Amino acid sequence: MDTALVQLDDVSLSFGAEPVLERVSLTLNPGGITTLIGPNGAGKSTLARVVLGLQAPDQGRVWRRPGLRIGYMPQHLQVDESLPLTVDRFLWLAAPGRTRHRREALARTGVSHLRRRAVRRLSGGELQRVLLARALLRKPDLLVLDEPAQGVDVAGQDALYGLLSEVRESTGCGILLISHDLHLVMARTDQVVCLQHHVCCSGTPESVSRDPAYHELFGPRAGTPNLALYTHDHDHAHDLHGHVHDDPEHHDHGEHHHD
Amino acid sequence: MIELLLPSLLAGLAVALVSGPMGAFVVWRRMAFFGDTLAHGALLGAALALALDVNLYLAVVVACLSIALALTGLQQQRQIAGDTLLGIVAHTTLALGVISLSVQQSVQVDLMAYLFGDLLAVTWNDVLALWAGAALIIALVVWQWRALLSITVNEELAQVEGVPVALTRLLLMLLLALLIAGAIRTVGVLLITSLLVIPAAGARRLSSTPEQMAMRASVLGLLSVTLGMAMSWYADTPVGPSIVVAAAALFVLTLLRRPPS
Numbered sequence: 001m002d003t004a005l006v007q008l009d010d011v012s013l014s015f016g017a018e019p020v021l022e023r024v025s026l027t028l029n030p031g032g033i034t035t036l037i038g039p040n041g042a043g044k045s046t047l048a049r050v051v052l053g054l055q056a057p058d059q060g061r062v063w064r065r066p067g068l069r070i071g072y073m074p075q076h077l078q079v080d081e082s083l084p085l086t087v088d089r090f091l092w093l094a095a096p097g098r099t100r101h102r103r104e105a106l107a108r109t110g111v112s113h114l115r116r117r118a119v120r121r122l123s124g125g126e127l128q129r130v131l132l133a134r135a136l137l138r139k140p141d142l143l144v145l146d147e148p149a150q151g152v153d154v155a156g157q158d159a160l161y162g163l164l165s166e167v168r169e170s171t172g173c174g175i176l177l178i179s180h181d182l183h184l185v186m187a188r189t190d191q192v193v194c195l196q197h198h199v200c201c202s203g204t205p206e207s208v209s210r211d212p213a214y215h216e217l218f219g220p221r222a223g224t225p226n227l228a229l230y231t232h233d234h235d236h237a238h239d240l241h242g243h244v245h246d247d248p249e250h251h252d253h254g255e256h257h258h259d
Numbered sequence: 260m261i262e263l264l265l266p267s268l269l270a271g272l273a274v275a276l277v278s279g280p281m282g283a284f285v286v287w288r289r290m291a292f293f294g295d296t297l298a299h300g301a302l303l304g305a306a307l308a309l310a311l312d313v314n315l316y317l318a319v320v321v322a323c324l325s326i327a328l329a330l331t332g333l334q335q336q337r338q339i340a341g342d343t344l345l346g347i348v349a350h351t352t353l354a355l356g357v358i359s360l361s362v363q364q365s366v367q368v369d370l371m372a373y374l375f376g377d378l379l380a381v382t383w384n385d386v387l388a389l390w391a392g393a394a395l396i397i398a399l400v401v402w403q404w405r406a407l408l409s410i411t412v413n414e415e416l417a418q419v420e421g422v423p424v425a426l427t428r429l430l431l432m433l434l435l436a437l438l439i440a441g442a443i444r445t446v447g448v449l450l451i452t453s454l455l456v457i458p459a460a461g462a463r464r465l466s467s468t469p470e471q472m473a474m475r476a477s478v479l480g481l482l483s484v485t486l487g488m489a490m491s492w493y494a495d496t497p498v499g500p501s502i503v504v505a506a507a508a509l510f511v512l513t514l515l516r517r518p519p520s
Binding site: 052053054070072074077079080082083084085086089090092093094096118138144 | 286287289405408409411412413415416418419420460463466467468469470471472
């Protein structure tokens with residue numbers, strides 16, 4: 001507990017009559033990669049917002065280590081057309097300092113060539129690397145990434161998770177990943193938390209993949225995490241914006257089948 | 260001629276200089292109608308200043324800030340859309356301002372001067388007050404530039420990164436209120452929005468960073484004031500509207516240039 005970065009105890013939250021989080025407990029430790037998985041609308045982003053301090057829970061306790069520095073990579077970032085903003089100035093906002101540091105951060109995520117480009121002209125994949133560079137630039141104790149694999153191809157995802165492992169090794173920061181694309185994510189994770197408003201199951205990728213609750217939530221084709229790296233089955237459709245629509249059969253959690 | 264025009268010109272330049280960065284924020288944050296509403300409310304402040312015999316600038320700043328805070332509170336509800344709410348408040352405060360000015364028969368008030376400005380009537384004392392205000396606003400903007408820009412790019416990202424978002428938003432409103440107080444005696448409350456929006460919109464085409472846009476908006480504003488006053492002097496047109504026409508002409512010129520990147 002003394003070593004934890006963030007600890008949530010029995011956190012509950014409702015929007016109107018709709019419960020979004022029900023008695024969720026979560027501990028994020030330095031040097032640990034935690035992945036939050038669950039179907040669309042399971043409350044993953046809301047839980048992340050509670051961790052980030054953007055949303056206060058109705059009930060329960062949120063503890064953050066004093067002086068905790070958070071690097072946050074949001075799912076989307078829309079820069080208004082009226083605001084001319086280069087990648088360099090965008091990075092400067094997160095951490096004012098020498099140009100050299102901004103160059104280094106961009107080089108680390110492989111996008112040095114974008115430093116003088118306008119932020120709103122970046123492609124989805126480019127923007128994510130810039131956002132990651134920006135988060136790293138803050139030398140965070142905790143890195144929170146909301147759906148970082150969205151709109152990135154499989155090779156790009158593998159590179160991204162490789163980079164995250166390396167960041168964890170070199171800085172010792174804790175990482176919280178949010179994903180509904182569980183296949184790739186789980187292989188490089190220390191702790192998996194499976195969320196459907198409440199915590200269905202949590203633990204190492206191996207234990208979670210054997211948990212009946214996990215299979216109930218994601219269906220029989222959820223597969224095993226080690227295999228998943230190599231067989232990325234496309235059981236969902238991407239729309240133009242890279243949003244993923246889950247296969248309906250993955251949404252059978254909580255439904256009762258009557259004969 | 261120059262001795263006659265110098266106080267007016269200096270007063271106009273002070274407002275234009277500050278309108279650059281403030282106008283950039285108004286454009287970026289889509290606050291044009293919000294600024295307009297505050298400007299309308301300024302008239303109510305001016306009426307109160309006369310009724311209570313207090314300092315005009317102080318009364319306008321207080322009135323604008325109160326309206327800004329009330330609007331922020333009212334925008335929390337979802338029943339009435341933001342722009343509808345602004346429309347209600349803008350015209351109600353304007354009407355109240357006009358009524359309370361008209362019932363004060365004892366004082367001779369030129370309503371037109373408040374609405375459309377009376378640059379030619381400014382005194383050296385006004386010039387001093389305006390430049391002191393301009394210096395204060397610019398100092399605050401420079402000091403808090405990173406926070407102001409952070410909440411403009413993305414408020415949630417700013418909050419996670421430790422920027423005091425609510426406080427910074429409040430600062431932005433205070434700065435706008437100060438600027439509008441300065442505008443009431445110069446370009447008038449109805450024209451200040453145009454001096455905020457038009458030079459900033461023109462500067463957008465000429466800039467690739469926020470800092471460039473804020474500074475170039477100031478330059479375009481200074482040019483507008485100078486050209487507008489020259490036009491007013493030689494063609495005997497009303498000053499405030501002449502400045503707006505000059506700003507609009509400069510804006511049209513910027514459209515000829517291809518946007519950067």
